[in-house]
Amino acid sequence: MGSRICMNASCGTATTHEWKRGWPLRSGGYADLCYNCGSAYENFVFCNTFHLEEPGWRECYLCRKRLHCGCIASKSLLELLDYGGVGCTSCSISSRLHAMQRDEIRNEFVALTINDADNLRSKSVEKTVIGDTSVSIGQDKREDVRTPFGEVGTGFSSATQPSVGSSKLANPDSRSMLDIRDMHESHAHPSLSMSLGVPSGSTNFVLPFSNGTADGREQSKVPSHFQQGQRSRPILPKPPKTGLSISPETSKGAVSQLRIARPPVEGRGKNHLLPRYWPRITDQELQQLSGDLNSTIVPLFEKVLSASDAGRIGRLVLPKACAEAYFPHISQSEGLPLRIQDVKGKEWVFQFRFWPNNNSRMYVLEGVTPCIQSMQLRAGDTITFSRIDPGGKLIMGFRKATTSEEMQDAQTSALPNGAPSGESSVSGVTENLPAVSGYSGLFQTLKGSKEPHMNALPEQLSLADGDIGWHKSDNHESITKEESPQQSVPNSEKKRTRNIGSKSKRLLMHSEEALELRLTWEEAQDLLRPPPSVKPSIVTIEDHEFEEYDEPPVFGKRTIFTARPSGGQEQWAQCDDCSKWRKLPMDVLLPPKWTCSDNVWDSIQVQHFLSMGEREEMSQKELENLLRVGRDSLNDNQECQADILVTVIDSKKRKIVESNPAQEREPSGLDALASAAVLGDNAGDLGEPSVGVTTKHPRHRPGCTCIVCIQPPSGKGKHKPTCTCNVCMTVKRRFKTLMLRKKRRQSEREAAELAQKDRNDDKGESETNNSTTRNESMQMSHSENEMNQKRSQGEVGESSSGQIDLNCDPNREDMQIGETGVSLLTLVQSSRPLENYMQQQQSNGLSSCLLQQVNGENERLMSDEGFLASVGWGRDQEPNLD
């Protein structure tokens, strides 16, 4: 205490017989003043005594009393007016009193407000409160006491913002949230009226229908609104305890961006207005609106649309308190029509009515379906009701629900008493969440009438049809649109979850939206591309490298990226017209629709490759890589293209095998694919380490539905013989084809042996037999020619190298073999003479050429002990091909 000095800069004494408490400090305490200075402060002559020579003096707009603006010592003695200028507190009080005397609601209003003041007095704060502005009497009366009646008075109401911050410091109870309260005052200030267009000093006790715009018939009923409520509750909800939880980051920057639920501007009704209905509009939005429009935007309340609200029933349930506070009084259940302008400037007429409900009333707006459809609102979106002053015109804004928004709402509702995020312990996060559109609809409404002004809005305020974002974060809208609202609602939000999404039949879903919903998030993710020409930064988290981009991803055509063994990468895209795959440069980002005609980088065309068969630009390994990577992201149709590639791969592989028998056992791309899927961990046994189920799959994740990921980690033993999954069917088709090949080869050998035997036995005399053999050979040659012709015409699933497409359609010729009832293994193991065999095959419609191929492939397959054993089928055990 001995170190005290008078905080009057012009005094600075450290000795006084009595220390007095001065103005409140930001630290929560009070200035130490010596007796003389303190006395001057208490007598409101501090500045007159010590600051006469300092700048900042202005005159009260009414009494011309000199006021030292900008000085903390006089801070509580003046108010900044809404329309400029300053006024002393006494003038502001008298002005409000005068205004209220002319309003018949004054008595109740004052009584209610004084009730609040009484509550505040219990906190040892001396106040006399009238209207929304406190009257300073005594030392600590400097704190403003705000009520929802923000617009009462002459412009004093909200004019004190600059002084509010520090004046709030006077309250010892608020010391823990000093700056936060400052911020809160600037945003959640109940007096939101930016009465830029209202003459100063004019009585502006604006009620939504004071001008009768909503419904002229209700004009005279305005006073009765206050009796409308049936339950008496405090008119002012607890102010959001923003300061208790707001993050430092929040408090530091972008204050004007905070979307804080604002207490309602007027407390006409006695009913407590739940904070969840407090309108959330940033000061920036309001300032922009009011500044451009030269009028007052008075946010009234907002409501998150429930499924019922957004449903086809066309009834929007209004919060009782809001309806009674801001809408005309209705005594009859039929209610009255209410004119509300929507976001596009269209004026709607809703039936505002109620029905009795448990000795209470349930207020609804009927006929809102067209309007909601017009605004494309859905359950979970927020509809806002505001008023334009002067005029009292009701307007509807909206705010599209986003994930963050819903989370915010959910958090809001999850809070005790439904307090908004401002009361939440996570307010620092939630309050800072960028609203998607905010009052964009409102802007849009006003833009129509104030185009020149709105042109001056910043870019993010330029509004187009629909819900153009207030912030750039609106990009998320397109993505979150796929999410049903309930998807992002936390579990804790049971009621909201139930309300929003439980009744899908009540949700209005346009067909286009339904189509959009068919896109899974995985598919959507596949369409996302890193922003072009933006280099990512690599971040390593727990030994995993992540690419971080400063720019949001962009949508593009789905392409396939393949890796060359040499280290390079390729990009492949499928033409939307011909479905052919085209090779593209790596850095190309295709539009959603892309055709060959757009292929300015034309280099390799897979179809050309297929026809040429032997092009060496793409090695076998590359093709396998292409297949391996590509199949993961192919849809069913695209897989057909990939299957063709498989044919090429096999044909190329066969050539390699012929030249290098040691590689015969190495499975092809499909081998590896199918084997990996079926064998799971045993895949490595097949000598294809590059195809792993879980390790090498580029996008393997829970929920992935690709051919690999749909299989269990260890497919062996989990696939019954009757399993018809993709992999099993693929394996079966391949097995069937291979069996045919083997049989054909064996038959050829038998035929050769028979021919040799016949030649030996009937040497010199078997002209007839020889001719028969020649005929058969000719027949086979003829059939082979036919096959070649069909092959060239694409009628047979056979590659250019003469090999059967192992993945051709089972309904096609080669696959129909099995459907003839011929047991392949029986054929393979048959020792019948060639004639019988050929007759049977020909009776089954199998060409000799095909038989040759079947025998050959079967032979190769049956020698593949590893393959058969690995799939769990014995050499002589035929799988269930049906």
Next chain:
DNA sequence: TTTCTGCATGGCTAA
């Protein structure tokens, strides 16, 4: 049969 209307019900919230 569908939609509309009015009311009832019950979960949830705030006092």
Next chain:
DNA sequence: TAGCCATGCAGAAAG
């Protein structure tokens, strides 16, 4: 525990 409110439901009206 009172009251709010989302939603269900039955009867009426309309198509």
